Amino acid sequence: MSATQAPPAPGRSGRAGRLRRHRGALLIAVALVAAVGVVLWTSGEERTHARLDPANPDADGARAVARVLEDQGVDLSVARGAAELERTEAGAGTTVVVTSTQSLGRSTLDRLLDHAGSARLVLVDPGVAVTDELGLGAGGSTDPLGSGREADCDDPLFDGLTIEADSGLSYPGSGCFGDGDGRALLVAHDDVLLFGAGDALANDQVLRADNAAVALRLLGQDQRLVWYVPAVEDLVAQDEVSLGSLVPDWIAPAIWLLALTVLGLVLWRGRRLGPLATEPMPVVVKAIETTLSRGRLYRRAGDREHAAQALRRAARDRAAERLRLGASTDPRTLVRDVARHVGRTEAEVDALIGPHAPAPATDTALIALATRLAELDREVRRT
Numbered sequence: 414m415s416a417t418q419a420p421p422a423p424g425r426s427g428r429a430g431r432l433r434r435h436r437g438a439l440l441i442a443v444a445l446v447a448a449v450g451v452v453l454w455t456s457g458e459e460r461t462h463a464r465l466d467p468a469n470p471d472a473d474g475a476r477a478v479a480r481v482l483e484d485q486g487v488d489l490s491v492a493r494g495a496a497e498l499e500r501t502e503a504g505a506g507t508t509v510v511v512t513s514t515q516s517l518g519r520s521t522l523d524r525l526l527d528h529a530g531s532a533r534l535v536l537v538d539p540g541v542a543v544t545d546e547l548g549l550g551a552g553g554s555t556d557p558l559g560s561g562r563e564a565d566c567d568d569p570l571f572d573g574l575t576i577e578a579d580s581g582l583s584y585p586g587s588g589c590f591g592d593g594d595g596r597a598l599l600v601a602h603d604d605v606l607l608f609g610a611g612d613a614l615a616n617d618q619v620l621r622a623d624n625a626a627v628a629l630r631l632l633g634q635d636q637r638l639v640w641y642v643p644a645v646e647d648l649v650a651q652d653e654v655s656l657g658s659l660v661p662d663w664i665a666p667a668i669w670l671l672a673l674t675v676l677g678l679v680l681w682r683g684r685r686l687g688p689l690a691t692e693p694m695p696v697v698v699k700a701i702e703t704t705l706s707r708g709r710l711y712r713r714a715g716d717r718e719h720a721a722q723a724l725r726r727a728a729r730d731r732a733a734e735r736l737r738l739g740a741s742t743d744p745r746t747l748v749r750d751v752a753r754h755v756g757r758t759e760a761e762v763d764a765l766i767g768p769h770a771p772a773p774a775t776d777t778a779l780i781a782l783a784t785r786l787a788e789l790d791r792e793v794r795r796t
Contacts, residue, residue: 465512465537465611467491467640472617475512478628479640485629488637494644495521499528507532507637512611514539516643522546525641526605533635534604538582538611549602553582553609556592561622562610564589570630571599577622582609599631606631717779718772728766728786735793744768755792765789 461468467479468491483489492498503509509532511517511525522543526534536543544553558578564571566589576590581598584607588597598609608631613624632638711720732751733742744767752762764770765785773779 463513463642465614466642470616473615475614475616477616477619478614478625478632481625481629482633482638485633486636487633489640490638491640491642493642495524495647498525498639498641501639503529503532503639505531506635507639508535508632508635509533509639509641510535510537510632511641511643512537512614513642514543516645516648517543518648519546521643521647532639533606535606535608535631537608537614539607544584544607547602547605549584549586549607553584553607554596556581556583556596556598556609558598558610558612562590562592562598565591566597566599570634571627574623574627574630576610576613576624576627578610578612578615578618578624580612584609712776717774717776720779721770721772721782724783724786725766725768725770728790731790732766732793751789751793754796755789762789 460470461474462471463469464473465475467475467489470476479489490501492501509525509529511534514536515538517525517539539547539553558576558581561575561577562581564574564576566572566587568589571589576598583592583596583598584600584602585596586600586602587595588600590598590610600607610624610627612618613621614628619625619628708720711717729744729747730740733740733747736747736750736754738747738750748759748763748767751757751766752759755762765782766789773782
Protein backbone atom coordinates (compact mmCIF):
# COMPACT_ATOMS: atom_id res chain seq x y z
CA MET A 414 0.00 0.00 0.00
CA SER A 415 1.30 3.47 -0.89
CA ALA A 416 2.15 5.87 1.83
CA THR A 417 -0.23 8.52 0.37
CA GLN A 418 -3.35 6.25 0.42
CA ALA A 419 -5.41 6.07 3.58
CA PRO A 420 -7.05 2.78 4.49
CA PRO A 421 -10.85 2.68 4.05
CA ALA A 422 -12.91 3.40 7.10
CA PRO A 423 -14.12 0.17 8.62
CA GLY A 424 -17.59 1.56 9.48
CA ARG A 425 -18.38 2.79 5.96
CA SER A 426 -17.26 -0.43 4.26
CA GLY A 427 -19.34 -2.49 6.73
CA ARG A 428 -22.50 -0.49 5.97
CA ALA A 429 -21.93 -0.85 2.23
CA GLY A 430 -21.53 -4.61 2.58
CA ARG A 431 -24.73 -4.92 4.58
CA LEU A 432 -26.61 -2.87 1.98
CA ARG A 433 -25.34 -5.11 -0.80
CA ARG A 434 -26.32 -8.25 1.10
CA HIS A 435 -29.86 -7.01 1.89
CA ARG A 436 -30.51 -5.15 -1.37
CA GLY A 437 -33.18 -7.65 -2.52
CA ALA A 438 -35.11 -7.41 0.75
CA LEU A 439 -34.97 -3.62 0.62
CA LEU A 440 -36.35 -3.55 -2.92
CA ILE A 441 -39.23 -5.83 -1.91
CA ALA A 442 -40.00 -3.62 1.08
CA VAL A 443 -40.02 -0.47 -1.09
CA ALA A 444 -42.35 -2.17 -3.59
CA LEU A 445 -44.75 -3.17 -0.81
CA VAL A 446 -44.78 0.35 0.59
CA ALA A 447 -45.51 1.75 -2.87
CA ALA A 448 -48.33 -0.75 -3.41
CA VAL A 449 -49.90 0.10 -0.07
CA GLY A 450 -49.64 3.80 -0.93
CA VAL A 451 -51.41 3.27 -4.26
CA VAL A 452 -54.18 1.29 -2.56
CA LEU A 453 -54.65 3.95 0.10
CA TRP A 454 -54.64 6.71 -2.53
CA THR A 455 -57.27 5.03 -4.71
CA SER A 456 -59.43 3.50 -1.97
CA GLY A 457 -61.10 6.82 -1.25
CA GLU A 458 -62.43 7.16 -4.80
CA GLU A 459 -66.00 6.21 -5.50
CA ARG A 460 -66.34 3.09 -7.65
CA THR A 461 -69.45 1.71 -9.27
CA HIS A 462 -70.19 -0.91 -11.91
CA ALA A 463 -73.16 0.71 -13.65
CA ARG A 464 -72.92 1.21 -17.39
CA LEU A 465 -71.63 4.66 -18.44
CA ASP A 466 -71.29 5.74 -14.82
CA PRO A 467 -68.62 8.45 -14.31
CA ALA A 468 -67.25 6.49 -11.33
CA ASN A 469 -67.03 3.18 -13.20
CA PRO A 470 -63.44 2.33 -14.26
CA ASP A 471 -64.50 -0.86 -16.05
CA ALA A 472 -64.73 -1.27 -19.81
CA ASP A 473 -68.38 -0.16 -19.93
CA GLY A 474 -67.90 2.78 -17.55
CA ALA A 475 -67.33 6.44 -18.39
CA ARG A 476 -64.63 7.46 -15.90
CA ALA A 477 -62.18 8.35 -18.71
CA VAL A 478 -64.59 10.90 -20.25
CA ALA A 479 -65.36 12.37 -16.82
CA ARG A 480 -61.66 12.74 -15.96
CA VAL A 481 -60.84 14.44 -19.29
CA LEU A 482 -63.75 16.88 -18.87
CA GLU A 483 -62.50 17.82 -15.41
CA ASP A 484 -58.98 18.28 -16.78
CA GLN A 485 -60.43 20.66 -19.39
CA GLY A 486 -61.81 22.87 -16.62
CA VAL A 487 -65.42 21.63 -16.58
CA ASP A 488 -67.04 21.71 -13.12
CA LEU A 489 -68.43 18.15 -12.91
CA SER A 490 -71.10 17.20 -10.35
CA VAL A 491 -72.56 13.70 -10.08
CA ALA A 492 -76.17 13.38 -8.89
CA ARG A 493 -77.36 9.89 -7.98
CA GLY A 494 -81.12 9.78 -7.60
CA ALA A 495 -83.83 12.40 -8.03
CA ALA A 496 -83.42 13.84 -4.54
CA GLU A 497 -79.72 14.55 -5.05
CA LEU A 498 -80.45 16.04 -8.48
CA GLU A 499 -82.92 18.51 -6.99
CA ARG A 500 -80.25 19.61 -4.51
CA THR A 501 -77.88 20.32 -7.41
CA GLU A 502 -78.22 23.68 -9.16
CA ALA A 503 -79.04 23.51 -12.87
CA GLY A 504 -79.96 26.28 -15.24
CA ALA A 505 -78.40 28.50 -17.85
CA GLY A 506 -74.75 27.69 -18.52
CA THR A 507 -75.17 24.10 -17.32
CA THR A 508 -75.31 20.81 -19.22
CA VAL A 509 -77.25 17.96 -17.65
CA VAL A 510 -76.36 14.52 -19.06
CA VAL A 511 -78.42 11.48 -18.09
CA THR A 512 -77.09 7.94 -18.35
CA SER A 513 -78.92 4.79 -17.18
CA THR A 514 -82.02 6.25 -18.86
CA GLN A 515 -83.66 2.81 -18.62
CA SER A 516 -84.26 3.65 -14.94
CA LEU A 517 -86.25 6.78 -15.78
CA GLY A 518 -90.00 6.64 -15.22
CA ARG A 519 -92.80 9.07 -15.83
CA SER A 520 -92.43 10.81 -12.48
CA THR A 521 -88.62 10.99 -12.51
CA LEU A 522 -88.60 12.27 -16.11
CA ASP A 523 -91.09 15.02 -15.21
CA ARG A 524 -88.97 16.02 -12.21
CA LEU A 525 -85.87 16.04 -14.43
CA LEU A 526 -87.46 18.29 -17.05
CA ASP A 527 -88.79 20.68 -14.41
CA HIS A 528 -85.46 20.90 -12.60
CA ALA A 529 -83.33 21.23 -15.74
CA GLY A 530 -85.23 24.34 -16.83
CA SER A 531 -83.01 26.27 -19.25
CA ALA A 532 -80.09 23.88 -18.89
CA ARG A 533 -78.83 21.92 -21.86
CA LEU A 534 -80.25 18.39 -21.40
CA VAL A 535 -78.63 15.34 -23.01
CA LEU A 536 -80.26 11.88 -22.73
CA VAL A 537 -77.97 8.96 -23.54
CA ASP A 538 -79.56 5.88 -25.15
CA PRO A 539 -83.17 6.62 -24.10
CA GLY A 540 -85.55 3.70 -24.67
CA VAL A 541 -89.15 3.47 -25.83
CA ALA A 542 -90.62 4.44 -22.46
CA VAL A 543 -88.65 7.71 -22.37
CA THR A 544 -89.25 8.63 -26.02
CA ASP A 545 -92.98 8.03 -25.60
CA GLU A 546 -93.07 10.37 -22.61
CA LEU A 547 -91.20 13.00 -24.64
CA GLY A 548 -93.77 12.72 -27.43
CA LEU A 549 -91.32 11.38 -29.99
CA GLY A 550 -93.70 8.51 -30.67
CA ALA A 551 -91.10 5.83 -31.39
CA GLY A 552 -88.04 4.46 -29.69
CA GLY A 553 -84.61 4.13 -31.18
CA SER A 554 -83.83 1.37 -33.67
CA THR A 555 -80.67 -0.67 -33.24
CA ASP A 556 -77.95 0.49 -35.59
CA PRO A 557 -74.52 -1.18 -36.09
CA LEU A 558 -71.69 1.34 -36.00
CA GLY A 559 -68.69 -0.94 -36.41
CA SER A 560 -67.71 0.62 -39.73
CA GLY A 561 -68.10 4.19 -38.46
CA ARG A 562 -70.68 6.95 -39.11
CA GLU A 563 -69.81 10.48 -40.27
CA ALA A 564 -71.58 13.51 -38.79
CA ASP A 565 -73.00 14.74 -42.14
CA CYS A 566 -74.99 17.60 -40.55
CA ASP A 567 -75.07 21.40 -40.52
CA ASP A 568 -73.93 21.67 -36.91
CA PRO A 569 -70.33 23.00 -37.01
CA LEU A 570 -69.76 21.48 -33.57
CA PHE A 571 -69.55 17.97 -35.05
CA ASP A 572 -68.58 18.75 -38.63
CA GLY A 573 -65.98 16.31 -39.96
CA LEU A 574 -66.20 13.93 -36.97
CA THR A 575 -66.86 10.19 -37.15
CA ILE A 576 -68.41 7.92 -34.54
CA GLU A 577 -67.40 4.26 -34.33
CA ALA A 578 -68.87 1.86 -31.75
CA ASP A 579 -70.20 -1.65 -31.39
CA SER A 580 -73.83 -0.54 -31.73
CA GLY A 581 -76.13 2.43 -31.28
CA LEU A 582 -79.72 3.68 -31.41
CA SER A 583 -80.97 5.89 -34.23
CA TYR A 584 -83.99 8.11 -33.58
CA PRO A 585 -86.44 9.51 -36.13
CA GLY A 586 -85.72 13.08 -37.07
CA SER A 587 -83.02 15.20 -38.64
CA GLY A 588 -79.75 15.45 -36.77
CA CYS A 589 -76.11 14.47 -36.85
CA PHE A 590 -74.73 11.04 -37.68
CA GLY A 591 -77.78 10.07 -39.74
CA ASP A 592 -78.30 6.70 -41.42
CA GLY A 593 -79.83 8.07 -44.62
CA ASP A 594 -83.35 6.80 -43.80
CA GLY A 595 -84.59 9.73 -41.74
CA ARG A 596 -83.00 8.61 -38.47
CA ALA A 597 -79.90 9.85 -36.66
CA LEU A 598 -77.78 9.12 -33.59
CA LEU A 599 -77.95 12.71 -32.30
CA VAL A 600 -81.42 14.29 -32.53
CA ALA A 601 -82.76 17.47 -30.92
CA HIS A 602 -86.37 17.22 -29.74
CA ASP A 603 -88.07 19.95 -27.69
CA ASP A 604 -84.80 21.35 -26.31
CA VAL A 605 -83.65 17.84 -25.40
CA LEU A 606 -80.74 16.12 -27.14
CA LEU A 607 -81.14 12.38 -27.72
CA PHE A 608 -77.75 10.70 -28.11
CA GLY A 609 -77.96 7.05 -29.17
CA ALA A 610 -74.25 6.20 -29.33
CA GLY A 611 -73.70 5.66 -25.62
CA ASP A 612 -71.03 3.02 -26.32
CA ALA A 613 -68.85 5.79 -27.76
CA LEU A 614 -68.54 7.22 -24.22
CA ALA A 615 -67.39 3.92 -22.70
CA ASN A 616 -63.84 3.54 -21.44
CA ASP A 617 -62.96 0.80 -23.94
CA GLN A 618 -64.40 2.59 -27.00
CA VAL A 619 -63.83 6.29 -26.40
CA LEU A 620 -60.54 6.20 -28.33
CA ARG A 621 -62.07 4.69 -31.47
CA ALA A 622 -62.37 7.06 -34.46
CA ASP A 623 -63.42 10.55 -33.20
CA ASN A 624 -65.42 9.32 -30.20
CA ALA A 625 -63.37 11.33 -27.71
CA ALA A 626 -63.87 14.58 -29.65
CA VAL A 627 -67.62 13.90 -29.96
CA ALA A 628 -67.86 13.27 -26.18
CA LEU A 629 -65.98 16.44 -25.28
CA ARG A 630 -67.97 18.64 -27.67
CA LEU A 631 -71.27 17.08 -26.62
CA LEU A 632 -70.73 17.36 -22.84
CA GLY A 633 -68.14 20.13 -22.51
CA GLN A 634 -69.96 23.09 -24.05
CA ASP A 635 -70.72 24.69 -20.68
CA GLN A 636 -68.50 25.42 -17.71
CA ARG A 637 -70.69 23.25 -15.50
CA LEU A 638 -71.78 19.63 -16.10
CA VAL A 639 -74.29 17.72 -13.98
CA TRP A 640 -74.05 13.98 -14.54
CA TYR A 641 -77.39 12.50 -13.45
CA VAL A 642 -77.60 8.76 -12.73
CA PRO A 643 -81.29 7.85 -12.12
CA ALA A 644 -82.14 5.37 -9.38
CA VAL A 645 -84.89 2.78 -9.60
CA GLU A 646 -85.81 3.56 -5.98
CA ASP A 647 -87.13 6.99 -7.09
CA LEU A 648 -89.93 5.42 -9.17
CA VAL A 649 -93.51 5.48 -7.93
CA ALA A 650 -96.20 2.85 -8.39
CA GLN A 651 -97.63 4.49 -11.52
CA ASP A 652 -94.29 4.58 -13.35
CA GLU A 653 -93.68 2.15 -16.16
CA VAL A 654 -90.18 0.81 -16.70
CA SER A 655 -88.95 -2.03 -18.84
CA LEU A 656 -88.17 -5.40 -17.35
CA GLY A 657 -84.61 -5.09 -18.63
CA SER A 658 -83.97 -2.16 -16.30
CA LEU A 659 -84.79 -4.25 -13.23
CA VAL A 660 -82.55 -7.24 -13.94
CA PRO A 661 -78.75 -7.46 -14.10
CA ASP A 662 -76.99 -7.10 -17.43
CA TRP A 663 -75.79 -10.71 -17.37
CA ILE A 664 -79.32 -12.17 -17.35
CA ALA A 665 -79.85 -11.99 -21.14
CA PRO A 666 -76.50 -13.65 -22.06
CA ALA A 667 -77.10 -16.29 -19.39
CA ILE A 668 -80.56 -17.11 -20.83
CA TRP A 669 -79.13 -17.39 -24.34
CA LEU A 670 -76.31 -19.60 -23.08
CA LEU A 671 -78.78 -21.83 -21.21
CA ALA A 672 -81.00 -22.13 -24.30
CA LEU A 673 -78.05 -23.08 -26.51
CA THR A 674 -76.91 -25.62 -23.92
CA VAL A 675 -80.35 -27.25 -23.78
CA LEU A 676 -80.52 -27.30 -27.58
CA GLY A 677 -77.09 -28.93 -27.79
CA LEU A 678 -78.13 -31.50 -25.19
CA VAL A 679 -81.27 -32.34 -27.14
CA LEU A 680 -79.30 -32.77 -30.37
CA TRP A 681 -76.70 -34.88 -28.58
CA ARG A 682 -79.00 -37.18 -26.64
CA GLY A 683 -81.97 -37.25 -28.99
CA ARG A 684 -82.53 -40.47 -30.93
CA ARG A 685 -83.09 -40.28 -34.64
CA LEU A 686 -86.09 -42.08 -36.09
CA GLY A 687 -85.08 -44.92 -38.40
CA PRO A 688 -87.09 -46.51 -41.23
CA LEU A 689 -90.41 -48.08 -40.36
CA ALA A 690 -90.32 -51.84 -39.69
CA THR A 691 -93.06 -53.89 -41.34
CA GLU A 692 -94.56 -56.84 -39.45
CA PRO A 693 -97.34 -59.19 -40.54
CA MET A 694 -100.60 -58.75 -38.66
CA PRO A 695 -102.11 -60.14 -36.56
CA VAL A 696 -99.22 -61.27 -34.39
CA VAL A 697 -99.91 -64.60 -32.69
CA VAL A 698 -98.54 -64.87 -29.15
CA LYS A 699 -98.88 -68.13 -27.30
CA ALA A 700 -100.75 -68.03 -24.01
CA ILE A 701 -97.93 -69.76 -22.16
CA GLU A 702 -95.51 -67.03 -23.29
CA THR A 703 -97.81 -64.32 -21.94
CA THR A 704 -98.23 -66.20 -18.67
CA LEU A 705 -94.51 -66.72 -18.22
CA SER A 706 -93.77 -63.09 -19.09
CA ARG A 707 -96.28 -61.77 -16.59
CA GLY A 708 -94.92 -64.16 -14.00
CA ARG A 709 -91.39 -62.91 -14.56
CA LEU A 710 -92.61 -59.32 -14.26
CA TYR A 711 -94.36 -60.08 -10.97
CA ARG A 712 -91.30 -61.87 -9.66
CA ARG A 713 -88.95 -59.06 -10.69
CA ALA A 714 -91.20 -56.48 -9.06
CA GLY A 715 -91.64 -58.59 -5.93
CA ASP A 716 -95.42 -57.91 -6.02
CA ARG A 717 -96.68 -61.08 -4.31
CA GLU A 718 -99.98 -59.47 -3.37
CA HIS A 719 -100.86 -58.73 -7.01
CA ALA A 720 -99.85 -62.24 -8.06
CA ALA A 721 -101.96 -63.81 -5.28
CA GLN A 722 -104.99 -61.73 -6.27
CA ALA A 723 -104.61 -62.87 -9.89
CA LEU A 724 -104.44 -66.54 -8.82
CA ARG A 725 -107.49 -66.23 -6.55
CA ARG A 726 -109.48 -64.32 -9.17
CA ALA A 727 -108.80 -67.05 -11.73
CA ALA A 728 -109.78 -69.77 -9.23
CA ARG A 729 -113.07 -67.99 -8.45
CA ASP A 730 -113.88 -67.64 -12.14
CA ARG A 731 -113.25 -71.35 -12.81
CA ALA A 732 -115.29 -72.42 -9.77
CA ALA A 733 -118.23 -70.18 -10.73
CA GLU A 734 -118.13 -71.56 -14.27
CA ARG A 735 -117.99 -75.18 -13.04
CA LEU A 736 -120.88 -74.65 -10.61
CA ARG A 737 -122.79 -72.58 -13.19
CA LEU A 738 -123.26 -69.68 -10.83
CA GLY A 739 -122.52 -66.91 -13.34
CA ALA A 740 -119.69 -64.39 -13.56
CA SER A 741 -121.49 -61.80 -11.39
CA THR A 742 -121.93 -64.05 -8.38
CA ASP A 743 -121.20 -62.47 -5.00
CA PRO A 744 -117.85 -63.75 -3.62
CA ARG A 745 -119.43 -64.69 -0.28
CA THR A 746 -122.11 -66.74 -2.04
CA LEU A 747 -119.43 -68.40 -4.17
CA VAL A 748 -117.36 -69.29 -1.08
CA ARG A 749 -120.44 -70.80 0.60
CA ASP A 750 -121.41 -72.89 -2.47
CA VAL A 751 -117.86 -74.09 -3.09
CA ALA A 752 -117.48 -75.13 0.57
CA ARG A 753 -120.78 -77.03 0.44
CA HIS A 754 -119.82 -78.63 -2.90
CA VAL A 755 -116.37 -79.93 -1.90
CA GLY A 756 -117.19 -80.61 1.76
CA ARG A 757 -114.89 -78.03 3.35
CA THR A 758 -115.59 -75.29 5.85
CA GLU A 759 -116.37 -71.80 4.62
CA ALA A 760 -113.42 -70.36 6.58
CA GLU A 761 -111.00 -72.71 4.83
CA VAL A 762 -112.35 -71.92 1.37
CA ASP A 763 -112.47 -68.19 2.13
CA ALA A 764 -108.79 -68.26 3.13
CA LEU A 765 -108.04 -69.71 -0.32
CA ILE A 766 -110.23 -67.78 -2.80
CA GLY A 767 -111.78 -64.99 -0.71
CA PRO A 768 -111.17 -61.46 -2.06
CA HIS A 769 -110.00 -60.28 1.37
CA ALA A 770 -107.68 -63.18 2.14
CA PRO A 771 -104.21 -62.11 3.36
CA ALA A 772 -101.39 -61.91 0.83
CA PRO A 773 -98.49 -64.37 1.15
CA ALA A 774 -95.46 -62.91 2.89
CA THR A 775 -92.79 -64.93 1.02
CA ASP A 776 -92.29 -66.59 -2.34
CA THR A 777 -92.58 -69.99 -0.67
CA ALA A 778 -96.00 -69.04 0.72
CA LEU A 779 -97.06 -67.86 -2.75
CA ILE A 780 -96.07 -71.22 -4.28
CA ALA A 781 -97.96 -73.05 -1.51
CA LEU A 782 -101.05 -70.91 -2.22
CA ALA A 783 -100.87 -71.78 -5.92
CA THR A 784 -100.61 -75.49 -5.05
CA ARG A 785 -103.63 -75.36 -2.70
CA LEU A 786 -105.69 -73.47 -5.28
CA ALA A 787 -104.86 -76.15 -7.86
CA GLU A 788 -106.02 -78.87 -5.41
CA LEU A 789 -109.26 -76.97 -4.79
CA ASP A 790 -109.83 -76.63 -8.53
CA ARG A 791 -109.41 -80.39 -8.97
CA GLU A 792 -111.85 -81.09 -6.15
CA VAL A 793 -114.46 -78.82 -7.74
CA ARG A 794 -114.07 -80.59 -11.10
CA ARG A 795 -114.30 -84.09 -9.55
CA THR A 796 -117.45 -83.40 -7.62
